[in-house]
Amino acid sequence: MTEKARNRLLSLLWLALAGAAAGAMAFSSIYLYLKPGLPSVESLRDIRLQTPLRIYSRDMKLIGEFGEKRRSPITIEQTPDMFIKAILAAEDDGFYSHSGVSIKGLMRAARQLVASGSIQSGGSTLTMQVARNFFLSREQRFIRKFNEILLSLQIEQELSKDEILALYINKIFLGNRAYGFQAAAHVYYGKDINELNLAQWAMMAGLPKAPSTYNPIANPSRALVRRNWILKRMLDLGHISQDEYKNSITAPVTARYHGRDLDLSAPYVAEMARKEAVDLFGDAAYTDGYQVITTVDSKLQDAARKALQHGLETYDGRHGYRGPEQRLDIELLADNDQLVDLLQEIPVLGGLQPAVVTAVNPQSLRVQLRDRRVVEIPWENGLSSIRPYISENARGARLKSADEMFVPGDVVRLRRVLISAEEVAEEQKAAREAELASAAEQLANTEVTEDPFSTPEGLDEEEALEQPQAREEWHLAQVPEAQGALVSLEPEDGAIRALVGGYDFRQSHFNRVTQAARQPGSSFKPFIYSAALENGYTAASIINDAPIIFEQTNLEDVWRPENDGGTFLGPTRLRKALYMSRNMVSIRLLQSLGLDRALTFAEGFGFERAKLARNLSIALGSSALTPLEMVRGYAAFANGGFRVEPYLLDQVLDVHGDTVYQALPLTVCRDCPAMGEDRGPEPEPIDLQSVQHEAVANAHEEEPLELRTLPVAPLSADEQARPRAPRAMSAETAFIMDSMLKDVVKRGTGRKALAMGRGDIAGKTGTTNGPRDSWFSGYSPHLATSAWVGFDANTPLGRNEYGGTAALPIWIDFMTVALDGLPERHLPQPDGIVTMRINPRTGLRTSRGGIFEIFRADRVPGRETYSNYPSIYSDGPDTPDTSNEQAKESLPEELF
Structure with missing residues (x-):
């Protein structure tokens, strides 16, 4: 080497050293400048991944999910090894060898920058992506890149490779609101990440680079190219075999959007639970992965929804068909895509599908569904029963032809009806029997020319023996305009087992269980009657059922209350x-008790005094109350006299599964020392002398009361630790009221419930003027349930729509399912209850004849003598006169 060459080389070395020194100084300066602003890497150890709020039933069925980011964190141990290899092949195959920054990758990015003049790729490692996703923005600026490099070096010093990889797997955004690969697996494939195959793992691994560009739903062709490139990388790196590679690159793209599948339809419950969770945890409820476990039972909730929807549809069907929901321009029928788009915008309500009429025949309709299918609606599938709606009290004549009401372009509602294979078999059997009968009849009237036992002409024998298949039918329907509500409680502690706040949450978010304050009508009377029993009256006390007029300034100028039909029975037990x-x-009972006494007593059931009218009309249920308030009151009749408070949230778990909230409801404890009975001194019994026997009416002999009792289930150790429920009324009053409310079902306005075949059900109907509100509140000791039907606008329901016709069928449908398989349970008879034989017309004890009645031992009525009421006997002092036809028990409908 010449001297000149040696000097040149030394110059280059010095320049290189100077450049390196300058670079080091520059890097150190940048580091010192940026270091104070860098976040603490230690915070990554305690990072809280934004995980949505999830609401569950008591049996862990998902009923709601709230939060902008769908995320389901998993550990590195729960992540399939082959999927990890797919990620590393796609993003950073040197992850386990570098120290957080890939010099090779950065140099490649620098060359692209010099060649193109703009940043093409960042040469980012997985560690750098974690730094960016947790701490930095995605803006393409040099200063952000330097921060990313520095943070990556720090992260590698503080965390293990597996910890870094776990953060990446759970944090990265993958499109369609999915954050992390477990959530993305559910969005794109509806499965857990460990349930996918190699081709699907490679497809998932291709998402981080550009979730919108390589999205297998939005852009399947580009996603396929990216997937196959990743598979080739895995093959080159030795992660998969040649056969695995060939099989995977030929696999079809199977991704499609999977919305979060709810296990149970309970949107009103989910919304209530969401609000309570936000009250407890604030906005963190949406991001910190809380799991809210409600008290709702999935079986009962599903039964409640079906019962309410069926009840409202049945009511609606009694009042006529209002016609198509809307009428489209007939030109739209030629544009199938636009037609489908329009149908997709119309929500499915109560399971009723929107459809467009495309052709009208005299005895059928042809309609198109939102999934592009065209189906036929025959005359018998809802068309033959159509009577046009005129008003709530009037319907038009039945249609004779479908074209009287429908034209092409009409938007209608259809109900899908699945006919089981067994039902199809029965239909085929009936049709075959009818054909054979017809053939036999023809044979009897004609000369025999062939085997009389052969298969009728046109019916292939192999076809007749073919295994029947289930089929679907479509029936014309309409969305009800009336609304309703149903809520059911556990009487022992107030746990809400089922709640439906309207026909369909998509139709209206207004929760009528908690928000609709309506007049309960006669279903409020049991609270007045129980106050009377607590204050000296008995079930045999006589009150005059006669007209009465009030002139009071706090009511109307003149108030003339009436019974339904204007009839009066005179003195009545x-x-x-x-x-x-x-x-x-x-x-008259309320008048005798006094308003203050009755209102104070009603407060013991949980009613707010301020919501109760301060006049005698409250005896008829004039105060506006919600179904939830009513069912809380009826729970006291079901549990033997204790006031419980309805509650929905049983338990809340954090993202780690630890309990952060546990309900402690007021719980009935019959064996505990008396609690909550200190409601002031025992009131003085009312002097009944002036009101007991104004007159005596005829009555017929009734069956003896059945007083079978079964012990209720004992409290568990957990329940015994809960705060004890206070008493709303004494055990004796609750027992007597229970027997009286059972008579509403056995003899009164609730007789339809006898179809349930149970002896442990009780309740009371309620109907308000108009009628505008229809109620049935009732119970078994297993459950207390209230059902309401009415219009949100408080318009009339129509003639003959009472508590027993509109609300009671809903209650029956629900309670039949809810009590299925449960034994009859009756309240235990408390000490101090006695059974006496009385004269049904006087309410006094009698030695023979009469009927049985139950009393508190300290309130047994006096014994009657002939001298007491000589005019009421026809054959002696102990023989009631039953000759008067007016004495026959009737079942009047209610005005209130």
Whole structure:
């Protein structure tokens, strides 16, 4: 080497050293400048991945998910090894060898920058991506890149490779609101990440580079190219075999959007639970992965939804068909894509599908569904029964032809009906028997020319023996305009087992269980009657069912309350007055008790005094109350007299599964020392002398009361630790009221419930003027349930729509399912209850004849003598006169 060459080489070395020194100084300066602003890497150890709020039923069925980011964190141990290899092949195959920064990758990015003049790729390692995703923005600026490099070096010093990889797997955004690969697996394939195959893992591994560009749903062709490139990389790196590679690159793209599948339809419950969770945890409820476990039972919730929807549809069907929901321009029928788009915008309500009429025949309709299918609606599938709606009290004549009401372009609702294979077999059997009968009849009238036992002409024998298949039918329907609500509680602690706040949450978010304050009508009477029993009255006390007029300034100028139909029974026992729902008796009873005494007593059931009217109309249920308030009151009749508070949230778990909230509801404890009965001194019994025997009415002999009792289930150790429920009324009053409310079902306005075939159900109907509100609140000791039907606008329901016709069928449908398989349970008979034989017309004890009645031992009525009421006997002092036809028990409908 010449001297000149040696000097040149030394110059280059010095320049290189100087450049390196300058670079080091520059890097150090940048480091010192940026270091104070860098976040603490230690915070990554305690990082809280934004995970949505999830709401579950008590049996862990998902009923709701709230939060902008769908995320399901998993550990590195839960992540399939082959999927990890796919990620590394796609993003950073040197992950386990570098120290957080890939010099090779950065040099490649620098060359692209020099060649193109703009940043093409960042040469980022997985560690750098973690730094960017957790701490930095995605803006392409040099200063951000330097921060990313520095943070990556720090992360590698503080965390292990597996910890870094776990953060990446759970944090990265992968499109369609999915953050992390477990959530993305559910979005794109509806499965856990460990349930996917190699081709699907490679497809998932291609998403981080550009979730919108390589999205297998939005851009399947480009996603396929990216997937196959990753598979080739895995082959080159020795992660997969040649056969695995060939099989995977030929696999079809199977990704499609999977919305979060809910296990149970309970949107009103989910919304209530969401609000309570936000009250507890604030906005963190949406991001910190809380799991709210409600008290709702999935079986009962599903039964409640179906019962309410069926009940409202049945009510709606009694009042006529209002016609198509809308009428489209007939030109739209030629544009199938636009037609489908329009149908997709119309929500499915109550399971009723929107469809467009495309052709009208005299005895059928041809309609198109939102999935492009065209189906036929025959005359018998809802068309033959159509009577046009005129008003709530009037319908038009039945249609004779479909074209009287429908034209092409009409938007209608259809109900899908699945006919099981067994039902199809029965239909085929009936049709075959009919054909054979027809053939036999023809044979009897004609000369025999062939085997009389052969298969009728046109019916292939092999076809007749073919295994029947299930089929679907579509029936014309309509979305009800009336609304309703149903709520069911556990009487022992107030746990809400089922709640439906309307026909369909998509139709209206207004929760009528908690928000619709409506007049309960006669279903409020049991609270007045129980106050009377607590204050000296008995079930045999006599009150006059006769007209009464009030002139009070706090009511109207003149108030003339009535019974339904304007009939009056005269002096009537309280038991009979309750199950026949006699308004005059209730008013006189309240008048005798006094408003303050009755209102104070009602407060013990949980009713707010401020919500109760301060006049005698409260005896007829004039105060506006919600179904939830009503069912809380009826729970006291179901549990033997204790006030419980309805609650929905049973438990809340954090993202790690640890309990952060546990409900402690007021719980009935019959064996505990008396609690909550200190409601002031025992009131003085009312002097009944002036109101007990104004007159005596005829009555017929009734069956003896059945007083079978079964012990209720004992409390568990957990329940015994809960705060004890206070008493709303004494055990004796609760027992007597229970027997009286059972008579509403046995003899009164709730007789339809006898179809359930149970002896442990009780309740009370309620109907308000109009009628505008229809109620049935009732219970078994297993469950207390209230059902309401009415219009949100408080318009009339129509003639003959009472508590027993509109609300009670819903209650029956639900309770039939809810009580299925449960044994009959009756309240235990408390000490101090006695059974006596009384004269049903006087309410006094009698030695023979009469009926049985139950009393508190300290409130047994006096014995009657002939001298007491000589005019009421026809054959002696102990022989009631039953000759008067007016004495026959009737089942009047209610005005209130």
